[in-house]
Amino acid sequence: MDFALNPELAALEKRVREFVADRIIPMESDPRRTAHGPDEGLRADLVGLAREAGLLNPQVSPEFGGMGLSHLGKAVVLEASGYSMLGPIAMNCAAPDEGNMHLLEVVASDAQKARWLRPMTEGRTRSCFCMTEPHPGAGSDPALLKTTAVKRGDRFVVTGRKWLITGADGAAFAIIMARTLVDGEDLGATMFLCDLPAKGFRISESIDSMDSSFAGGHAVVELEGLEIPETDVLGEIGQGFRYAQVRLVPARLTHCMRWLGAAQRAHDIATRYAKEREAFGQKLIGHEGVGFMLADNEIDLHLTRLGVRHCAWLLDQGARGSAESSMIKVHASEACFRVADRAVQILGGMGVTRKTEVERIFRDIRAFRIYDGPSEVHRWSIARRLGKPGA
Ligand SMILES: Cc1cc2nc3c(=O)[nH]c(=O)nc-3n(C[C@H](O)[C@H](O)[C@H](O)COP(=O)(O)OP(=O)(O)OC[C@H]3O[C@@H](n4cnc5c(N)ncnc54)[C@H](O)[C@@H]3O)c2cc1C
Structure with a gap:
């Protein structure tokens, strides 16, 4: 097993690390960073910086102006981008766009790619x-999907209520999952593409939440007789859940990559503090209680990195990786949260203030244990697999 990075990838990682340190971290104090994520002006400025540095779209194929990295390549580069929570937004590899771009690359028709993927x-x-x-x-259990798309002539009429929709406010388009009814028959879940704003797609609330690093925040969306032409079905009718899997496995892994970068940052800030600050006659790091917390951080970060890279390697071999991506998603979300929590503790009172980025990382990372499958749902599915005959 060769764990070495090839020289091109190592050089790219270095470039991204320097870009984030020199150009992006200074933007973290920008007042356009709102409670509902960076506003459009800040996002555009950040994207401009990454464009100038030639670092846009690490996850996209060269045909669409990306770097065409393998999953392993993404593991290295997206971790480096996540060292600032603004890094992935700058490099155009933040959620939910990153997963949506992947889904469109795999499933969309050429005309749909030109219309929706290219501008993104x-x-x-x-x-x-x-x-x-x-x-x-639908929440943890997607089978509870209630939103309907009823076929009327050459269009679908979509009715339902969605919530926790990241980035809906300000999005140029939506991918909407709905149960599809044609001539009274339920054909299962379908994904629809919809330009925004649209009549029948109404944001009724921008939800206040613990986290604040996703552009556009999270919204409640009312779908009130939204009309979508049948040409704007993504892929095939009734294949929505299958496409959700196409999106989810790599998307949950890229979340792990970005959050690993953020957790590493929190750890580095805490380590620096522990090496400078003194109490009871010595540096904090000399106290076993602090040293052990830092050591536990190192262990959590190292094992998360190994698990992420292993799962990425599996995907690169053409494996589905659903079991491994479940395992690493649970591990990464919990380990990175522990790292952030210990970092707050080591910083003492400063840890809960906005004098460092640790406070925001701690707040933002918490939700990762819930989205893209709560930890319990992944554990449940791992256990279910174990329970199958022959497992
Ligand atoms: C910050 C954030 C951003 C999000 N962005 C999006 C988005 O852009 N688009 C989108 O569609 N959704 C998004 N979501 C929604 C997210 O995918 C759901 O919150 C998640 O799927 C869980 O669904 P739920 O909130 O309805 O929880 P519920 O289904 O109500 O579950 C609540 C809890 O029950 C427990 N539970 C559920 N099933 C089991 C089980 N089988 N065994 C044991 N325990 C179980 C878990 O502890 C779970 O946390 C986002 C959520 C958050 C927090």
């Missing part, structure tokens, strides 16, 4: 992915 890869537009619904609709 140029950093000109953002998108959103509308799946989750409030009770009694």
Whole structure:
């Protein structure tokens, strides 16, 4: 097993690290960083910096102006981008756009790619992915999907309620999951593409939440007789859940990559503080209680990195990687949260203030244990697999 990075990838990682340190971290104090994520002006400026540095779209194919990195390449570069929570936004590889770009590259027709994917890869537009619904609709259990798309002539009429939709406010288009009814028959879930703003797609609330690093924040969306032409079906009718898997496995892994970068940052800030600050006659790092917390951080970060890179390597070999991506998603979300939590503790009172980025990382990273499958749902599916005969 060769764990060495090839020289091109190592050089790219270095470039991204320097870019984030020199150009992006100084932008973290920009007042356009709002409670609902960086505003459009800040996002455009950040994307401009990455464009200038030739670092846009590490995850996109060269045909669409990207770097065409392998999953392993992405593991290295997206971790480096995540060292600042603004890094992935600058490099156009933040959620939900990154997963949506991947989905469109795999599933969309050429005409749909030209219309929706191209402008997004140029950093000109953002998108959103509308799946989750409030009770009694789809959440952890996608089979509870309540939003309907009823065929009327050459269009579908979509009705339902979505919530927690990241980036809906300001998105140029949405990918909407709905149960499809044609001539009274339920054909299962379908994904639809929809330009925004659109009549029948109404944002009723921008939700206040613990996290604040996703552009556009999270919205409640009312779908009230939204009309979508049948040409704007993404892929085939009834294949929505299958395409959701196409999106979810790599998308949950890229979340791990970015959050690993953020957790590393929190750890580095805490380590620096522990090496400078003194209490009871010595540097904090000399106290076993602090040293052990830093050591546990190192262990959590190292094992997360190994698990992410292993799963990325599996995907590069053509494996589905659903079990491994579940395992590493649970591990990464919990380990990175522990790292951020210890970093707050080591910084003492400063840890809960906005004098360092640690406070924001701690708040933002918490939700990762919930989206893209809560930890319990992944554990449940891992256990279910184990329970199958012959497993
Ligand atoms: C910051 C953030 C951004 C998001 N962005 C998007 C987005 O852009 N688009 C989108 O469609 N959705 C998005 N979501 C929604 C997210 O995907 C859902 O929150 C997630 O799927 C869980 O669904 P739920 O919130 O309805 O929780 P519920 O389904 O109500 O589950 C609540 C809890 O029940 C437990 N649970 C559920 N099933 C099991 C089980 N089988 N075994 C044991 N315990 C279980 C878990 O602890 C779970 O956390 C986002 C969520 C957050 C927090």
